[in-house]
């Protein structure tokens with residue numbers, strides 16, 4: 001596939017976001033890879049592709065996000081697709097979570113997508129064209145014990161997706177959500193082998209997801225083949241949550 005379209009991917013330096021950067025770059029998209037802390041990883045990825053540029057910004061910081069979006073317009077001329085992928089997790093009892101930890105998680109997982117959507121929408125609305133893909137989680141659908149804040153933030157991402165799809169649909173902007181099951185990345189590095197085996201036993205397809213599985217779903221939602229899809233939650237999870 002060859003396309004002149006531009007995609008901005010938050011949290012593109014590692015894990016699922018990194019796989020998305022590879023998938024979109026190989027499909028011919030211009031890619032703005034957002035990183036926060038992993039600058040060297042972002043640089044390594046960008047070295048491999050002429051059509052990948054990088055920008056360091058904390059998605060929780062509104063001015064940094066505005067600067068990143070403006071930089072993307074300067075470099076590539078437009079943002080056709082926004083993927084709100086950056087996220088952090090917290091595992092522990094809710095009563096042990098401090099207000100600072102709660103606010104930090106919400107500022108990245110929920111305020112981050114708000115900052116990005118707000119920054120890209122004026123031009124998407126003027127263009128009467130654009131796609132936003134928000135990354136939630138199965139925990140945003142079912143809730144997970146010891147991940148109350150994370151589950152709440154990811155349920156919030158689903159609510160944001162559905163409401164915004166209604167709000168900007170008349171401007172021909174599609175807003176969808178991917179709610180992955182468990183995927184092998186740094187985010188689940190504190191899971192023990194026993195826990196991972198127990199989860200695998202619960203998954204009808206018998207395996208944990210790969211980052212590429214999620215990237216392919218994003219590539220589909222970004223493509224013209226998904227032009228009549230908006231406000232939906234697609235959950236690549238191997239049948240774990242149905």
Ligand code: NAP
Nearest residue numbers: 011013014015016036037038058059086087137183185187
């Ligand atoms: P990961 O391997 O831990 O990578 C997280 C990415 O988010 C990194 O690129 C990181 O960038 C970026 N990031 C974190 N805080 C940021 C901030 N404040 N501003 C900008 N970027 C920030 O996680 P992952 O598993 O790939 O997760 C990606 C998304 O999928 C998340 O939204 C996560 O909640 C969701 N998800 C994951 C799973 C799973 O099982 N792995 C399942 C369901 C949903 P730096 O390293 O540059 O700081």
